[in-house]
Amino acid sequence: MTEHPLLDSLNPEQREAVSAPVGHVLVLAGAGSGKTRVLVHRVAWLIGELNVKPDSILQVTFTNRAAREMRERTAGLLQGRYPPSWLGTFHSVCYRLLRSHPNAAGLESGFRILDADAQKQLVRQLLRDGQHNFSDKLEPAAGVGRISAWKDFGRAPEDVDAHLESETEAEWARLYRIYNDTCRANSWIDFGDMLSLTRDMLAGNEALLERYREQFWHILVDEFQDVNSVQYELIRLLSGLESAGVMAVGDDDQSIYSWRGASADNMMRFHEEFPDVNLVRLERNYRSTQQILNVANRLASCNRSRIGKTLTAEHSGGEAVEYVVVRDERTEAAEVVTQIKRWCSGGGSLEDVAVLYRNNVLSRSIEFALQGAGIPYIVYGGARFFERASVRDVMAYVLLAENPHDDLALRRAAMRPRRGIGERSLEKLSEQARARGVSLWQALQEAELSGRGRQGAQELVEIIRHLGALRERRPAPSALVEEALQVSGLLELYEDDEGAQEHFVELIGCADGVAEGFTDAEQDEDAVTRFLAATALDTGDQGEGEVRERIKLMTLHSAKGLEFPLVLLTALEEGILPSERSLNASEDALEEERRLLYVGITRAMRQLVLLRCQARMLYGHTSRRAGSRFVAELSGPEIQARTPQDRFDFTDSPAGGGEGNDYGLKLGDTVRHRKFGVGEVVRLEGSGEGLRVHVNFRNAGTRILMASLARLELQ
Numbered sequence: 001m002t003e004h005p006l007l008d009s010l011n012p013e014q015r016e017a018v019s020a021p022v023g024h025v026l027v028l029a030g031a032g033s034g035k036t037r038v039l040v041h042r043v044a045w046l047i048g049e050l051n052v053k054p055d056s057i058l059q060v061t062f063t064n065r066a067a068r069e070m071r072e073r074t075a076g077l078l079q080g081r082y083p084p085s086w087l088g089t090f091h092s093v094c095y096r097l098l099r100s101h102p103n104a105a106g107l108e109s110g111f112r113i114l115d116a117d118a119q120k121q122l123v124r125q126l127l128r129d130g131q132h133n134f135s136d137k138l139e140p141a142a143g144v145g146r147i148s149a150w151k152d153f154g155r156a157p158e159d160v161d162a163h164l165e166s167e168t169e170a171e172w173a174r175l176y177r178i179y180n181d182t183c184r185a186n187s188w189i190d191f192g193d194m195l196s197l198t199r200d201m202l203a204g205n206e207a208l209l210e211r212y213r214e215q216f217w218h219i220l221v222d223e224f225q226d227v228n229s230v231q232y233e234l235i236r237l238l239s240g241l242e243s244a245g246v247m248a249v250g251d252d253d254q255s256i257y258s259w260r261g262a263s264a265d266n267m268m269r270f271h272e273e274f275p276d277v278n279l280v281r282l283e284r285n286y287r288s289t290q291q292i293l294n295v296a297n298r299l300a301s302c303n304r305s306r307i308g309k310t311l312t313a314e315h316s317g318g319e320a321v322e323y324v325v326v327r328d329e330r331t332e333a334a335e336v337v338t339q340i341k342r343w344c345s346g347g348g349s350l351e352d353v354a355v356l357y358r359n360n361v362l363s364r365s366i367e368f369a370l371q372g373a374g375i376p377y378i379v380y381g382g383a384r385f386f387e388r389a390s391v392r393d394v395m396a397y398v399l400l401a402e403n404p405h406d407d408l409a410l411r412r413a414a415m416r417p418r419r420g421i422g423e424r425s426l427e428k429l430s431e432q433a434r435a436r437g438v439s440l441w442q443a444l445q446e447a448e449l450s451g452r453g454r455q456g457a458q459e460l461v462e463i464i465r466h467l468g469a470l471r472e473r474r475p476a477p478s479a480l481v482e483e484a485l486q487v488s489g490l491l492e493l494y495e496d497d498e499g500a501q502e503h504f505v506e507l508i509g510c511a512d513g514v515a516e517g518f519t520d521a522e523q524d525e526d527a528v529t530r531f532l533a534a535t536a537l538d539t540g541d542q543g544e545g546e547v548r549e550r551i552k553l554m555t556l557h558s559a560k561g562l563e564f565p566l567v568l569l570t571a572l573e574e575g576i577l578p579s580e581r582s583l584n585a586s587e588d589a590l591e592e593e594r595r596l597l598y599v600g601i602t603r604a605m606r607q608l609v610l611l612r613c614q615a616r617m618l619y620g621h622t623s624r625r626a627g628s629r630f631v632a633e634l635s636g637p638e639i640q641a642r643t644p645q646d647r648f649d650f651t652d653s654p655a656g657g658g659e660g661n662d663y664g665l666k667l668g669d670t671v672r673h674r675k676f677g678v679g680e681v682v683r684l685e686g687s688g689e690g691l692r693v694h695v696n697f698r699n700a701g702t703r704i705l706m707a708s709l710a711r712l713e714l715q
């Protein structure tokens with residue numbers, strides 16, 4: 001083999017893959033073995049050594065972050081030459097193809113993309129549209145889920161009919177058809193369409209397909225284990241099996257998207273279907289210590305459906321993997337803070353640290369503790385709890401209760417919800433306030449507005465005075481938050497937004513705990529002041545600001561492909577990891593949860609800490625938790641377990657008091673709601689403060705309400 005600086009930093013197997021003759025290559029290897037490194041070096045090799053034009057290379061991965069990192073790494077190796085412009089996620093590549101040829105795909109040139117919110121809105125609208133005659137028992141969120149799942153598995157509306165299992169399924173199928181027709185008629189596409197329309201466009205247009213086959217000589221795909229059938233077909237089409245050489249890299253042990261239609265079998269299919277595939281295996285792990293890798297390997301070996309690989313660590317030894325069992329989510333968060341402080345006092349940087357968890361909702365308690373400890377952080381793939389619009393809206397009122405002269409909070413409250421005070425009047429009021437050297441609150445109280453604006457301003461003044469008076473009585477933070485929600489009109493504003501409703505319940509559920517946990521404030525300050533200090537809110541529009549060192553919070557799914565010196569993996573509990581849903585499903589679903597944990601563990605480079613609680617509050621409801629079954633599977637000499645002395649004294653105690661459905665609501669009950677009037681309870685979901693009530697109102701139709709917020713009166 002020729003010596004080449006680009007190949008110097010690679011081991012023999014990696015070198016073989018990078019400098020392989022033009023053709024198909026499958027790199028099948030475990031986590032941290034340098035698959036992505038090989039892919040990036042291959043691109044640099046093609047451009048730098050074989051003089052391949054960057055535009056004839058298509059380089060694909062799954063997340064925007066991975067794509068960004070790939071672009072940087074490729075550019076770094078190219079020493080001034082350009083990386084391929086066709087480098088991105090499957091979605092971005094398809095979007096670009098559709099944009100270039102909208103008509104070939106049956107779209108207008110100004111076609112619009114429906115994001116998740118718009119998609120839900122459309123589904124809700126179709127379900128409620130009288131002409132379609134849908135039962136009002138069908139929920140929009142479930143409809144979106146059903147439609148997306150069919151799309152992920154590559155099933156068009158006309159393919160669905162044959163497989164219907166129930167009447168409800170038939171209704172979903174009908175909705176799917178109407179949804180698709182509406183989208184096509186308006187030239188709207190959702191994320192699923194982006195892939196399937198591109199595939200259909202290329203499959204149905206020989207000239208166009210030929211053009212791209214001539215353009216792309218090399219196609220490289222990272223994380224191939226997560227390719228679904230539509231993506232596979234796209235690659236197959238574009239490569240024409242032989243017009244382009246395809247390099248696919250992947251690890252079946254990290255396949256975590258089968259619920260979105262992905263299948264690691266596509267790696268084997270690639271191997272069989274494409275001619276003369278050069279199979280390369282990489283067996284050295286350059287990322288983690290041997291201790292961490294042993295734990296990961298032991299866990300992975302419990303999966304039955306796997307190809308099986310050997311993986312040894314380049315970095316021998318390392319520190320023990322810690323397994324910490326704590327009392328509840330607050331002690332867990334405190335432990336996370338302690339670990340981070342210890343890491344930093346040992347010379348580590350905040351940038352090195354990632355906290356990983358199964359679901360986004362689990363970030364909330366960690367965020368509070370970090371906020372309280374003044375540790376900067378960023379939440380990947382989701383807004384920080386206190387930056388969510390709904391939460392900031394309520395907090396604006398809470399801040400005004402504390403201090404009505406907070407102009408930023410007042411500006412926000414004046415607009416959310418809208419109460420007839422226009423942006424222009426608000427601007428004018430601000431100017432007057434500035435000119436007179438008074439606060440916006442003072443200006444608002446004396447404002448001379450006309451018409452609806454006047455009424456709105458009066459209403460706002462009354463709300464703030466009311467909350468201010470309540471605040472004087474030193475209430476618990478949760479009581480103040482709840483009152484703010486009730487009187488501000490925000491509950492109605494977010495009535496259809498289940499996510500926001502859940503955040504409200506979370507906020508009420510945790511407000512008192514946050515105040516208690518915040519120790520930096522003066523002890524004689526009361527709970528509301530401590531709560532506000534802990535959450536340290538800025539309700540104004542925050543710019544990105546200077547990039548500070550901060551730790552990263554993300555779900556296990558979004559951590560794929562990344563690596564961090566210190567990984568703190570929380571909530572290793574039955575019902576979380578493995579998820580509740582997987583427990584009631586097949587062995588395959590359980591294996592996918594195991595792989596998800598494997599992905600999490602193999603993100604760690606130097607140190608790994610696993611945590612779990614004995615009891616945890618979720619959605620305002622505390623329940624006892626059992627440790628994840630996976631802990632027993634990964635246990636071994638590398639694990640150092642630590643359990644606190646104080647055992648959890650378990651009493652089922654939802655934050656608002658009472659257990660289960662203590663709102664006294666049963667199916668068939670007649671209830672009265674302040675705004676919607678009288679109706680009948682038709683369904684109950686969830687428990688404790690997370691209890692959701694479906695009420696069929698005589699005049700307002702069926703509404704789903706959070707029992708803890710709706711203040712329903714039994715009739």
Ligand code: ATP
Binds near residue numbers: 014031033251285562
């Ligand atoms: P994952 O399965 O998690 O996606 P991967 O197989 O893609 O992992 P990479 O991210 O490419 O692995 O590499 C893991 C780490 O090991 C990176 O920090 C990479 O730079 C380093 N690495 C890989 N190969 C070598 C090598 N030959 N010499 C030194 N470091 C290497």
Ligand code: MG
Binds near residue numbers: 035036037222561
């Ligand atoms: Mg990788």
